[in-house]
Amino acid sequence: MEVSKTLFVINPEDKFLCSYHGGLMDVPFENSTCLHCFCSFCVETLTHCPIDNFPLTNISINEQLKDEFDQLLCYCQYGVEENPNNGEITTKVNGCNCLISYGSKLAHERQCKFNSHGVISDHSNDKSSPTLSYQDFYEMKSSGDSFSSPKSNTSFNSSKSPSFENISPSQQPPSPNINNNINNNNINNNNNNNINNEDFDNNALWESSTTLFFCNRYCPNKEFGCFYSGKTEQDITYHLEVECYCQKMKDKISHLEQKVEEREKEIRVLRSYDSTALVGKTTPSTSSSLSSSPLSLSSSSNNNNNNNNNNNNNNNNNINNNSNNIGINNSDNNLNTNGSNESDEDYKKNRQIQSYPIIKMIHFFFQMVAKGIKKSFIKVKKFFKRKNSDSPYKNFIKIK
DSSP states (O other), X not given: OXXXXXXXXXXXXXXXXXXXXXXXXXXXXXXXXXXXXEOHHHHHHOSBOTTTOOBOOSEEEOHHHHHHHHTSEEEOGGGEEEOTTTOOXXXXXXXXXXXXXXXXXXXXXXXXXXXXXXXXXXXTTOTTSOOOOHHHHHHHHHHOOOOOOTTSSOOOOSSOOGGGTTSOTXXXXXXXXXXXXXXXXXXXXXXXXXXXXXXXXXXHHHHHHHHHHHTSSBOTTGGGTOOOBOSSHHHHHHIIIIIOHHHHHHHHHHHHHHHHHHHXXXXXXXXXXXXXXXXXHHHHHHHHHHHHHHHHHHHHHHHHHHHHHHHHHHHHHHHHHHHHHTTTOHHHHHXXXXXXXXXXXXXXXXXXXXXXXXXXXXXHHHHHHHHHHHHHHHHHHHHHHHXXXXXXXXXXXXXX
16 A cells, blocks of 8 residues: 555645655654654665664654554545646546545455455355255244354355254244245345345445544534544544644634733723823813913013003103203203113113013923923824834734
8 A cells, every 4th residue: 555645635744754755654663862753665774864863773663653644534545546647646536435544444445346356245156155044044033042153164054054053953843824934034134144244245334334433523623624533522522622723723813812802902091091191291281371371461461551651651751851951051961861761771671571571481381382292292102112012913813
């Protein structure tokens, strides 16, 4: 039986490949020093491990790996064909459609109905097949004894069964009626079929057993590509817990979905916290500045009005004094002009002193607003950096 010409339902894993030539190995030989497995052909030719260069001295069959390989599902030899152009193996349309395990492949192919060189189940001309007379069968039925197996080496006669050698042949049963004759003939035919196991269609039995074994208990993940089938529910549960790759991927996807949901909740909490913090920092400063600014503006405007009135009064007094002192003497005129210039300088100084607190308040207000905007901008940048740094979940696609 050539492994290279066997078509498997699912391609075998890499652990079933030979470490030297890369082909499948039905009987894996393991080197105890390096734990690499080789096929039987490579073991005969190699003296050292081609990977680690360890000597192949202590070699044994890896029974666990061999059992796993024997459980792989494959197609019957008479259900596949090889393309002569590219050597690709495909299934036949009118061939054997049984799915069998690799360990039972030889046993099935010997008895396959598509095997022209196999055992033919027609034993009509077989002289060694046992037959029972009506007399022997009636005596067997009345006594309740069983006859020997057809696999025994005892010779069979057409007139007497080997299980009833001690019964004398002179005993004759009563003559049955027609209905009993028909019923007994049917029973005789059924028991003859049970006596000779070779009279059964072995291929039909094999197909029924494989149908029960491989078709009734498929893996629940068959739609995702897992074609495993087991005998009992325990096999299915063990397969789902240990062997099924699709089930592992489903568990991993569900675990990742839970992680993504947790991260989304954390992001929502952080967003709400940042928004409340920004609102709490910006609104008090702006409200206080806005609330204080009208008062300062009103107070400053009142002060300006009072100062302007005082300055106007002073100017009027100076003008009156100057008008009264015109034409008296030049010295008086010079003094009056000097006094008017000094009053103008004092007026400008007072205006600068009065306008300085207003400018300072406006400048302080704009500084606070600029600081708040900078802080909020830095927090937003940190938030987006934190979101982009979560690289393992960036390209995740949620499966519905």
